Amino acid sequence: MSSDLTITDKQDGFTQNQIAALQQMGVQDASQGDLAVFFHEVQRTGLDPFARQIYMIGRRTKVDGQWVTKYTIQTGIDGFRLIARRAADRSHEAFGEPVTAWCGPDAVWREAWLDAKHPPLAAKVVVQRGQGTFTGVATLEEYQGTRKVKDQDGSWHAEPTSMWKSKPAIMLAKCAEALALRKAFPQDLSGLYGDDEIQESDPKEEQKPAQQDDQPVQAEVMASKEQQDQVAALMRQGGVSKVSQAETAFKALVGKPISLPEQMTHEEAAMLLEAPSLVVSRTRQALSQEAPDASR
Template sequence: MSEIEQHRGGSQLTLTTDQAWWSEKQIAALGQLGVAGASNGDLAVFMHVAQRTGLDPFARQIHMIERQGKWTIQTGIDGFRLVARRAVDRAGETLAIGPSEWCADDGQWRDVWLAEGPPAAARVTVYRNGQAFPGTALWREYVQTKRDGNVTHMWATRGAGQLAKCAEALALRKAFPMDLAGVYTTDELERDQRQPASRRTGGLGAALNAEQPPPDEEPVEGEVVEQPASAES
C-alpha cells in the first residue's frame, strides 16, 4: 500500500502514487472543492505534486487555486512541516525547528514581538540531522496588500506571525530542496488576484459544466504554492 493510501485509509477518493489520472469520483470532488476551470495540464501537475508530496487534496492538505489567471498549487505551513517530517523519517534523520525571532530597523533580534507596528524582519532556523538551515524574511518583501494598497486583514492583525511563517518556509525549503522544490506559501506571494469563475474555460470546468462563485479577495492563510504568482497586476 502506498504512503498516500496509508494516510487515507483506502477510501474511494484515495490518490495512489501510481495513479495515472483522476477517477470520476475524484473529478467530482475536485469540482466541489472549487477546481472548476483548470485545464487537463493543470490537473496533471496537481496530481504530480500531490503524489510527490504525499499531501491529500481531499483532506484539504493541498489545494489548487487560480491566481492572476494561473492555477497555483498550495498548502499550509503545516503541509511543509509534514513533508519535512516524512522525509527525515524515511532517511532516519532528525528534524528540529528553532523558535521564531523578529527585529526592527535597529537590527536587534527579539524572541517575542511586542511593538504595535510590524517587525522589519523575521527569522527561523531549521535543523536537519544537526545541520542548520536559517531562513530570514523581510517585511517589505512579503507583506500582502489588497487592490486598494492597504495591508490585508491577516497581515494587519497578525503580521509578526505571518512573517515568521515566511521565514520558516524559506528555512524548510533550504533544508529539503528535493521535497519542497518550487513550492511556496501564500504568505510569500504578492496580492491575490484570482479571477471569477465566469472567466474560466476548458478542463474540469467544461467537464462539470458548472461555474463557481469568485473566491474571497483575502488570501487563504498559510497556503503553499507550486509556483509564485506574477508580480504584474
C-alpha cells in the first residue's frame, strides 16, 4: 500500500488510491479543482501529504447565503524549514539559523521570554539567505489562535486555544519565522501557510447551520503515527507506565483530558516534539504532584 501512495515525477495528478487515502485524512468533500491545486503544491514543495508534511484543511463558511467548505493548504514550521533548506542548497546559498526575539508592552526586544504569567506581545525572527537578511514580525493580537465557545445565553466568544494559552512565546515565534522564511524564499513558499498562522473566523461571522447543533466548524489534523510514538517514548522517560499517569501527563502538556497519543492533534504533537527535554521534565513534575493525591 505504501508504494501506491508514493508520488512520482511522472504524475500529473493524484491516483485513485492516493485520493482514497486523502479522503480518509479529511478531504472527502474536496472538488477536483481543490485536489488539483493541492497536487500542484505537493509537487512544487516536495512535501509528502501522506507523511503529514503538508495537508489541506477544510473549514465551513457562508458564501452568498450557502454553506460551503473552503480549503487551505498548510504545513508545519518544519515543512517551511525543509523547503527553505532545499532551496538554499539548490542555489548554493548560505542559509543561517533563524534568530528570534520577543517583546512586551515596553517594546524592548529580548532573546528569551521568561515571564510565565504574561505572553509576549510580539515576536521577531531574522533569517539569512545568501547575503541578505529577512525579518518577520508577528504580533499576538494578529496571530493568536482562538477557539469558539458558546455562552449560556447562546452567544459566542473567542478564547485562546490550549497551545496558545500554554506556549504563546513558541507559537508566536513560529508565526514570525514563517513570515521571515516566506520573505526569504518567496518563489518556494508563496501561497503556503503554517498551521500557527491560520486562525478561526470571528464567531459572529461563521456558525454552522441549525441542523448541525449550531457548533463552530474546524477540521483537525491528528498526530501522525511517528509523532505519537515519539511523544509516547518521551512520556515513558518521564515515568508514565499506565493510563491514569498518561491522563495526568497529557493534561499538563497539552491542557486537555486525553489518555492516548493518537488523541493529540498534529499541532500539539509538533509543539511537544520541539522541546523533548521539557516534555520529560514536565511529565515527571506532573506525576510527582499527582502522587500525594493518589496516596490519600
